[in-house]
Amino acid sequence: MTSLDSLDWVVLSLYFVILLGIAWWVIRQKNTNTEDYFLAGRNVGWFVVGASIFASNIGSEHVVGLAGNGAGDKMPLLIYELHSWIVLMLGWLFLPFYARSKVFTMPEFLERRFDARSRWVLSVVSIIAYVLTKVSVTIFAGGIVVSTLLGIPFWVGAISTVVLTGIYTILGGMKAVVYTETVQAIVLIIGAATLTFMGLDAVGGWSSLKETVTPEYMNMWRPNSDPDFPWLPLVFTSSVVGVWYWCTDQVIVQRVLTAKNLKEARRGTIFGAAMKIMPIFLFLIPGIVALALKMRGEISFDSPDQAFPVLMTHLLPSGLRGLVAAGLMAALMSSLASVFNSCSTLFTLDIYKRLYPEKPEKALVNIGKIATGVVVILGILWIPVISVLSDGLYEYLQKVQAYLAPPIAAVFLMGIFWKRMNANGAIAALVAGMVLGMSKLMAETFITSMNPGSFIHRFAEFNWLAFGALFFFTCVLIALVVSLLSSPPDEEQIKGLTFGAISDEQKAENKASYGIGDIIATLAIVGIIAWIMITFS
Structure with a gap:
């Protein structure tokens, strides 16, 4: 490997100089209050909103893990990258309610719609979710990328990048995050697209690629009897996780809330949805190319998660390697920066401020900076567990999200679309869901110490996709029954926060807030998704 x-190194260094220059320019514009620090003053345009959505989603776990799926016979997980239609749901269905509520965080929205109990529970669950998924997975993937590229120890590369990202996130707040993410998104697209074209050329084109790995390998749809990826549970559970991630999760929704108005925010989600289609071509296909070249004996790698960086260093000429390396670092830093800022937002505004409401704005900003550091440490401590739960980084990410997302998705969907949903139903679904989801996660973590054939062992082994679907229906049923057995919500409280009010x-x-152009762009994106589903079948 070259x-x-x-x-x-010159190209890579130039990238960091430009990035830090942007961050320094933003840092010099003082964040005087929480709206400046956490929501960039609510004055961002649609292009930056969309680019920020894309960059905060596409982290190194996508670069490493999605390419690993392509190289490791896990094509069904491609469906998680076809969630542009759910990004559109955020802009068309959920966003108007969020915008009217004028909230900073998603737990704050639940308090407006239901009561303070829901806000507390969602705040805690969200921070746990970030530690178990976004922070630990991103650091883990970043360690793989940096160690493979630079030939340095895993932990040295991962932690040094975390420290650099944490510095500009802590000092600059949300404004530093969204503007640096715009640059990072551009660099990542250019670098990965270059590798995709050169990879397809090296393997002899699309037809030759399919012939090498066989057409059956390219099929993302497997029968319901498949023990790993049955298609019906896959479609349903991936959609539930998608609604949670794209429509209710703080990291993504916080980008939309930075927009200057509803029109700019919706167009930002449409632009973000269009960009969301690109990872299939930027990361998944290079993974398949790497597999084909490995089958031909031209390259080698020990783990599918090493496919992308190995392919990059094998194919690209001097200078371009540095550009793509910059793109990989951009992916790592942008996703880390996003989750750092969102974690600090949740902890500061939904937990600390409620415990100490008299604290001034400047003190809250400082607490947010401290919270960022604590979340990073917790994420690093969880990394060793990742290899226990799955042999692939991307699968681990989706598996854990399937155990955390269903109760949150159920409460938000029912809260917005069902006027009769009340606070008791929401808290019952959230608490029961948190207990059930964490039980499944812990059971899988300690499965090796269980007696085979026991109930708890069978529970741990139960297919995660089937579990996610049943888990969601269970949460919906709990919310439905408890809401109907207790008093309806106050009409004045829910005004403007749910359909029917x-x-x-x-x-x-x-x-x-929208025009014919917005509708046409939305339909075009849905059409492209349908075409991709047919192509990979």
């Missing part, structure tokens, strides 16, 4: 040479003025305001 290592980086002098020209590569929207005024004519609010409907008119929403209708005025």
